[in-house]
Amino acid sequence: MTTSKLDAVFIAQRTPLLRTLIRMVKNPSVAEDLVQETYLRVATTLRERRVDHLEPFLFQTGRNLALDHLRHMRMKSRTLVEDLPGAVIEAIPDAASSTEDGLYAGQLLERLGTTLSRLTDRQQRMFILSRLHGLGHGEIAERLKVSPSTVQKELKLIMAICVESLSRLEPTP
Template sequence: MSQSRFNDVFITQRVSLLRTLERMVNNHSTAEDLLQETYLRVARALSERAIDHLEPFVFQTARNLALDHLRARRIHSRTMVDDVPLEVVESVAAPASSAEDAAHAEQLLERLNVRLSQLSPRQQQIFILSRLHGHSYLEIAQKLDVSLSTVQKELKLIMSICIGVAGRSSKL
C-alpha cells in the first residue's frame, strides 16, 4: 500500500481517531500527541511491510498507544507516591489559608458536628470506629454485633449525609 493511500486514509479518519483518543485519555493535547505518534508508527510499519487492512490497523495502533500512555501514567503516579518517603511528604508545608478560608472551614465543621450529633448512637459509633479509629467494616461488625451489610449501609448513609452538608456548604 502506498504512502499516499495511507495519507488519504489518515486524513479521512483523523477526526474519528482524535475523538477516540480523547475519550480514552481525557486530554485533548495528549490525544493530539498520540495521534501524531500513530501516524509515525503506521508510516514506519508501511515502509517495512504491506498492511492489508489499513483502517483497522491505524485504529488499533492508536488504541494501543493510548493504553500504553495510560499504563505509563498510572505506573508513574504510583511510583512517585511510593518513591517519596512519608517524612518528606509530611514536611511539605500546606498553602497558607486566609481568614475567610478558616471561617468557612469552621462553619463546615460546625454544620457537620450538628448533623452527626443527630445520628443514632449506633451510627455515631460506626462512624467513629471507621473514620476516626480506622477499623475495618468486619471489625466494626464484630465489635457491635451487627452484620457486615449493616455497617456498609450505615456508613454509606452517614457519608452521604456528610457529602450533602459539604455540598450545601460549598454553595454558600
Template sequence: MSQSRFNHVFITQRVSLLRTLERMVNNHSTAEDLLQETYLRVTRALSERAIDHLEPFVFQTARNLALDHLRARRIQSRTVLDDVPLDVVQAVASPLSSAEDAAHAEQLLERLNLSLNQLSARQQQIFILSRLHGHSYLEIAQKLGVSLSTVQKELKLIMAICIGVAQRHDGSGKP
C-alpha cells in the first residue's frame, strides 16, 4: 500500500482519530501529539511491510499509543515520590549537586537498598509490582493471592521503613 493511499486515509479519518484519542486521554493537546505519532508510526510500518487493512491498522496504532501514554502516566503518578515527604525528596542529589551531596545520596540509597533487602520475599514482590511496575493494589492482591488490605498494609510498612531510613540518615548527618 502506498504512502499516498495512507495520506488519503489519514486525512479522511483525522477527525475521528482525534476524537477517539481525546476520549481516551482526556486532553486535546496530548491527543494531537498522539495523532502525529500515529502518522509517523504508520508511515514507518508502511516502509517496512505491506499492510492489507490500512484503516483498522491506523486506528489500532492510535489506540495502542494512547494506552501506552496512559500506562506511562499511571506509572509516573504512582512512583515512590508520592509517599515520601518533600524534604526527603529534596535531600536526594540532583545531577548538579556537589560531590558531598552526591555521596550523601549514594549512602542513603545504599541504606535503603539494605533495608529493602531485609523485607520478606512477598514484601519485595509487592514493592516491585507497585512502585516499579505500576500495578494497582488490586492487581497485586490478585497476582499474589492475598487480600487488598494486606497489600495496603505491607506497602504502608515498606514506605515507613524507607522514610525512617531517610530520616535517620539525614537526622544525624551520618549514615
C-alpha cells in the first residue's frame, strides 16, 4: 500500500480519530500528539507489511497509543513525584544515564529505604497502601481502623520525613 493511500485515509479520518482520542485521554494537546504518532506508526507498519483494512487499523493504532499513554500516566501518578523535590526527581537515572547517576539513584533509594524502616509499622502500612497500592485516605483509614484525618496527617508527616531525609543527600559530582 502506498503512502498516498495512507495520506488520503488519514486526511479523511483525522478529525474523527482526534475526537476519539480526546474522549479517551481528556486532553486535546496530548490527543493531537497521539494522532501524529498514529500516522507515523501506521506508515512504518505499511513499509513492513500489508494492511488490508487501513481505516480500522488506523483507529486501532490510535486507541492502542492512547491506552499506552493512560497506563503510563496511571503509573506515573502512583509514584512520589508530586511529593519529592525537583532535585530528587531529576536525580533518577534514565535508561541511558551514567554510572554516577545510577550510584546516586541507588543512594537515594537506600536512604529512602532506611528512612521508611524507621517509621512505625502503621506508618509503613499507610505509606505502602497510599504510594504503592494507590489507595485513598478513606480506604486506608477503613483498613487500618483509624480516621481519614489521621491518615492524612500521618502521610503528610511521612512525606516530610522522607523529603527531609533525601534532601540531606548531596549529589555526587
